[in-house]
Amino acid sequence: MTDTASAPRVPKRVAAVILNSLKGGVVPRIGLPYITVGREVEIRALLTDLALIADGDASFRFLVGRYGAGKSFLLQTIRTHAMGENFVVADADLSPERRLQGGQGQGLATYRELIRNLSTKTRPEGGALTLVLDRWVAATGDDATGEDTLAAQMAPLEELVHGFDFTRMLRRYRAASLEGDDETKSCVIKWLRGEYRTKSEARTELGTTTIITDDDWYDYIKLFAQFLVGAGYKGLLVLIDELVNLFKIPNTVTRQYNYEKILTMYNDTLQGKAHHLGVIMGGTPQSIEDRRRGVFSYEALRSRLTQGRFAREDMRDMLAPIINLHPLTHEELLVLIEKLQQIHAGYFGYEPRLTEQNLVDFLKIEFGRVGADTHLTPREVIRDFIELLDIAYQNPKLTVDDLLREVGGSAVTDRDPNGGEGTGASALGAPAPTVGTSVAPGSPARDAAAFAEFTL
Ligand SMILES: Nc1ncnc2c1ncn2[C@@H]1O[C@H](COP(=O)(O)OP(=O)(O)O)[C@@H](O)[C@H]1O
Numbered sequence: 533m534t535d536t537a538s539a540p541r542v543p544k545r546v547a548a549v550i551l552n553s554l555k556g557g558v559v560p561r562i563g564l565p566y567i568t569v570g571r572e573v574e575i576r577a578l579l580t581d582l583a584l585i586a587d588g589d590a591s592f593r594f595l596v597g598r599y600g601a602g603k604s605f606l607l608q609t610i611r612t613h614a615m616g617e618n619f620v621v622a623d624a625d626l627s628p629e630r631r632l633q634g635g636q637g638q639g640l641a642t643y644r645e646l647i648r649n650l651s652t653k654t655r656p657e658g659g660a661l662t663l664v665l666d667r668w669v670a671a672t673g674d675d676a677t678g679e680d681t682l683a684a685q686m687a688p689l690e691e692l693v694h695g696f697d698f699t700r701m702l703r704r705y706r707a708a709s710l711e712g713d714d715e716t717k718s719c720v721i722k723w724l725r726g727e728y729r730t731k732s733e734a735r736t737e738l739g740t741t742t743i744i745t746d747d748d749w750y751d752y753i754k755l756f757a758q759f760l761v762g763a764g765y766k767g768l769l770v771l772i773d774e775l776v777n778l779f780k781i782p783n784t785v786t787r788q789y790n791y792e793k794i795l796t797m798y799n800d801t802l803q804g805k806a807h808h809l810g811v812i813m814g815g816t817p818q819s820i821e822d823r824r825r826g827v828f829s830y831e832a833l834r835s836r837l838t839q840g841r842f843a844r845e846d847m848r849d850m851l852a853p854i855i856n857l858h859p860l861t862h863e864e865l866l867v868l869i870e871k872l873q874q875i876h877a878g879y880f881g882y883e884p885r886l887t888e889q890n891l892v893d894f895l896k897i898e899f900g901r902v903g904a905d906t907h908l909t910p911r912e913v914i915r916d917f918i919e920l921l922d923i924a925y926q927n928p929k930l931t932v933d934d935l936l937r938e939v940g941g942s943a944v945t946d947r948d949p950n951g952g953e954g955t956g957a958s959a960l961g962a963p964a965p966t967v968g969t970s971v972a973p974g975s976p977a978r979d980a981a982a983f984a985e986f987t988l
């Protein structure tokens with residue numbers, strides 16, 4: 533186990549984000565390295581992909597795991613890492629309004645979200661499109677060599693589908709920048725963001741009749757990936773989470789169109805039709821493997837993606853496109869809660885009270901709960917643990933045994949199948965109940981509600 537002395541000090545601001553996010557059941561946007569446990573193999577595989585992308589190849593992976601297994605966490609980890617390595621990243625969660633393809637612009641909506649979330653090392657919270665373009669304009673220069681550089685940069689783009697439209701817009705942006713024409717610049721930005729709804733609108737404002745649409749947005753992702761290299765980045769990493777939303781599409785034909793899009797992306801990466809581009813999609817086993825509605829209902833994908841006869845539980849093939857995430861083991865969770873106790877203690881400035889044996893007991897209690905085998909995910913364990921730390925901190929007179937009994941006690945209310953809000957709801961991806969609501973009235977945890985938000 534980590535000992536307190538050698539553990540890295542977590543800055544307060546980061547500690548607050550970590551504790552708040554985990555208590556709310558979401559993956560923290562920052563500070564992941566302080567809490568990451570396990571996943572060495574998976575991370576190594578994805579880092580290998582990044583190296584390929586930097587070299588001009590493309591990669592495509594599915595991250596598959598149950599709710600709470602750690603898909604979003606891993607996506608976020610890779611995202612952070614990629615930004616640090618000078619990649620541009622774009623992420624989007626699918627939803628009923630955001631798909632890969634759809635009659636009402638649901639594909640384009642995903643594209644827009646991706647571009648809105650475009651992030652770099654210096655703009656990790658998204659909205660980096662303008663920054664990227666300006667950096668490119670500055671790097672290209674405005675003299676005669678600038679023109680040559682420009683021509684050399686645009687040439688490979690022009691060979692791609694929609695390359696002429698895309699490069700025309702880039703040239704427009706550059707010219708407008710050099711002339712200080714902010715209006716044209718913002719029209720080009722609007723165009724690149726896929727925000728023109730009609731061709732006539734684009735014609736009026738930009739004199740072009742092409743716009744980015746539901747059917748061709750992915751071509752523009754490929755163009756962006758290639759362009760970004762000219763702008764000084766290593767490539768583009770696209771992260772798409774919540775694939776289950778495709779599984780949930782009621783209409784068979786619509787669903788198949790969406791899977792067809794995945795097939796296109798997947799084939800592109802294998803056939804060398806995409807460059808400097810990585811795509812990672814996160815989904816539950818069902819959303820991938822279900823033969824009626826999942827990705828595997830699309831035979832062309834199923835035949836390409838199913839594992840060969842050789843891969844086994846204990847002998848995984850990390851070159852295969854599907855990476856299966858096992859839920860964190862008890863040992864990994866133990867390391868994690870140990871780290872969380874240290875972060876909590878560091879944040880509030882107290883000496884950690886729970887011994888390793890206490891932590892083991894906590895996990896035993898959690899996993900001993902009714903329905904734990906089917907419903908309990910790391911998300912709930914982590915949330916419960918932070919709640920325990922909060923209670924312990926606010927009630928210094930309570931003994932550790934009292935505290936652990938508290939965990940066991942709230943288990944009864946929390947896991948009551950008739951109790952409405954409980955693990956069942958969380959396990960289905962619903963937002964975690966607000967802190968403190970699951971604790972019986974009169975218990976010391978009542979104050980925890982007020983405590984849930986630290987000032988950042
Ligand atoms: N490798 C890990 N190390 C530390 N915490 C993790 C790890 N993987 C997941 N978690 C935490 O577990 C919880 C569930 O993970 P999440 O990524 O949201 O699961 P999923 O997206 O698969 O439903 C989150 O609170 C997350 O921060």
Ligand SMILES: [Mg+2]
Nearest residue numbers: 603604605773
């Ligand atoms: Mg998730």
